[in-house]
Amino acid sequence: MVAMSKRALITGITGQDGSYLAELLLDKGYDVIGMVRRSSTVNMERLAHLTDSVEIASGDLLDQASMIDILRNHRPNEVYNLAAQSFVHASFGQPLLTGETTALGVTRLLDAIRLVDPSIRYYQASSSEMFGHARQVPQTEDTPFHPRSPYGVAKVYGHWITINYRESYDLHASAGILFNHESPRRGLEFVTRKISHGAATISLGLADELRLGNLDAMRDWGFAGDYVEAMWLMLQQDQPDDFVVCSGETHSVREFCELAFGRLGLDWQEHVVVDETFLRPAEVDLLVGDSTKAEECLGWKPQTGFADLVEMMVDADLALLEGSLRPPR
DSSP states (O other), rough: OOOOOOOEEEEETTTTHHHHHHHHHHHHHHHOEEEEOOOTTTOGGGGGTTTEEEEEEEEEEBHHHHHHHHHHHHHOOOEEEEOSOOOOOHOOOOOOIIIIIIIIIHHHHHHHHHHTTSEEEEEEEEEEEGGGSSSSBOTTTTTTOOOOSHHHHHHHHHHHHHHHHHHHHEEEEEEEEEEEOOOSSSOTTHHHHHHHHHHHHHHHSSOOOEEEOOOEEEEEEEEEHHHHHHHHTTSSSSOEEEOOOOOOOOOHHHHHHHHHHHTTTTTTTTEEEGGGGOSSSSSBBBBBOOOOOHHHHHHOOOOHHHOOOOOOOOHHHHHHHHHHHOOOO
């Protein structure tokens, strides 16, 4: 008798993390269902190579009925909630939308699981932005939260409601407190991709300057392709729990610029301009995590170093831009 494949539902599958997680689960033999909002402008670029392997289902974190339907129709064993309004800067301009999706959307999905099938294992994408004005360095699972943006506040709600449903209804619900994780698939609105793409653009003579905000902000950056494995490992444990996932190193935006432009033989100081319009109303100056618990309990460690990550992103953006400049055959 052939064992049935595990089935996983990924919300936010069209994003950076969703695409890497889909690849990982498909490699492990899962049937993968991706939830996307019904829209005329769904961007499937990151999933273009997986369209024949992933089943797409329509649903929305603002609409609990649609999530109940997906769970009933597709019967997943695991649910990975990666969907959110995830751009921190935009959350200041759209605080209500951020709260509806990034906070209350988590409640709607958890409650749908409770109603349809409480045996489903659930992963919540929590964030290092919850620590905000952190009271200790490095940050661990026990560090108090002090979010400094509507996004961070919404993520705190999503994190605690996950714990509440775990404790109230005995759900196998785990949260990964992921520190900044980047890749060539990162959106252009995020500072790391903005830098890698900007450096490549300048190196090809397509621009002269790159405008950025706070160059002194310190972050713990890792590779998204490494971090999705930690998500999967959490749902394979006998008991649910919460885990910090990070590199354990901190680097400044300034250092990211130096490495990115240096990869292309450029001096970043000749091209980067500080623009106050990109500063946040409330800044998070330093985030760096301690992933000892993930290493000890999950056997997880990051595989990609900071310099390798920056070079990977710059090389990918350079190839992307050079390809767009080639005349069609």
